[in-house]
Amino acid sequence: xxxxxxxxxxxxxxxxxxxxxxxxxxxxxxxxxxxxxxxxxxxxxxxxxxxxxxxxxxxxxxxxxxxxxxxxxxxxxxxxxxxxxxxxxxxxxxxxxxxxxxxxxxxxxxxxxxxxxxxxxxxxxxxxxxxxxxxxxxxxxxxxxxxxxxxxxxxxxxxxxxxxxxxxxxxxxxxxxxxxxxxxxxxxxxxxxxxxxxxxxxxxxxxxxxxxxxxxxxxxxxxxxxxxxxxxxxxxxxxxxxxxxxxxxxxxxxxxxxxxxxxxxxxxxxxxxxxxxxxxxxxxxxxxxxxxxxxxxxxxxxxxxxxxxx
Numbered sequence: 471x472x473x474x475x476x477x478x479x480x481x482x483x484x485x486x487x488x489x490x491x492x493x494x495x496x497x498x499x500x501x502x503x504x505x506x507x508x509x510x511x512x513x514x515x516x517x518x519x520x521x522x523x524x525x526x527x528x529x530x531x532x533x534x535x536x537x538x539x540x541x542x543x544x545x546x547x548x549x550x551x552x553x554x555x556x557x558x559x560x561x562x563x564x565x566x567x568x569x570x571x572x573x574x575x576x577x578x579x580x581x582x583x584x585x586x587x588x589x590x591x592x593x594x595x596x597x598x599x600x601x602x603x604x605x606x607x608x609x610x611x612x613x614x615x616x617x618x619x620x621x622x623x624x625x626x627x628x629x630x631x632x633x634x635x636x637x638x639x640x641x642x643x644x645x646x647x648x649x650x651x652x653x654x655x656x657x658x659x660x661x662x663x664x665x666x667x668x669x670x671x672x673x674x675x676x677x678x679x680x681x682x683x684x685x686x687x688x689x690x691x692x693x694x695x696x697x698x699x700x701x702x703x704x705x706x707x708x709x710x711x712x713x714x715x716x717x718x719x720x721x722x723x724x725x726x727x728x729x730x731x732x733x734x735x736x737x738x739x740x741x742x743x744x745x746x747x748x749x750x751x752x753x754x755x756x757x758x759x760x761x762x763x764x765x766x767x768x769x770x771x772x773x774x775x776x777x778x779x780x
């Protein structure tokens with residue numbers, strides 16, 4: 471999280487946080503009410519603070535304050551946003567009282583004036599939590615979300631078939647469903663927001679919108695929505711999970727070979743790799759412990775090419 475504020479140095483931040491039982495020591499924010507201690511550092515104003523929040527979510531007055539801010543804290547929280555919300559909010563309330571002006575999630579670039587951020591993050595409405603952290607990006611042919619990896623979940627790509635508004639609404643509805651229910655979805659399943667809307671088949675693909683080392687890159691991939699009226703595939707009751715992951719096996723094989731794998735080689739490696747039949751919920755837990763989504767074996771060659779390029 472990127473948190474610009476009025477304190478002009480780390481020492482000034484600490485002086486303002488001390489009465490609230492918090493301190494930044496050794497590059498870590500520690501103290502009362504923090505279950506997880508995030509990495510923390512202070513960065514000076516670079517002339518871009520106002521620009522970083524100038525996307526319509528904060529007022530011109532707040533942008534002016536951000537432009538005048540001497541610096542900002544950068545905090546790295548090692549938790550799923552749903553699991554850590556209470557403790558993150560507690561810390562941000564202390565930061566607000568110490569001089570914080572606004573908060574931005576670097577994984578999506580979603581930024582808000584601090585009071586509005588706290589309002590969204592403390593709401594019992596899942597849509598508001600989604601709005602606090604996730605943005606929807608419109609392209610010529612589709613709408614894609616950015617930031618769902620804050621919840622250890624894939625983003626979504628929805629084709630624009632009638633208008634952008636409809637695609638935005640479908641993308642947001644699907645994301646809120648993921649956040650609220652954390653369903654064990656699999657490629658070949660279908661989704662519809664209501665009984666009147668035709669179903670669409672969803673397929674998981676690697677996220678290629680950003681380089682793998684970019685904060686906006688989603689290691690859990692994206693759900694690609696098919697056209698309206700799709701029919702679900704029979705994917706069985708168990709998830710065939712590669713251990714180690716198919717992506718790791720292919721990467722190690724290519725490094726050993728010292729040259730790119732051919733399609734024939736990649737398919738042969740997939741067919742010979744060890745798999746474990748797991749309950750979908752257990753497979754989801756394993757994925758989150760790994761921190762990334764594996765390749766879909768049905769599209770292993772196409773997805774491997776995307777992963778290599780990334």
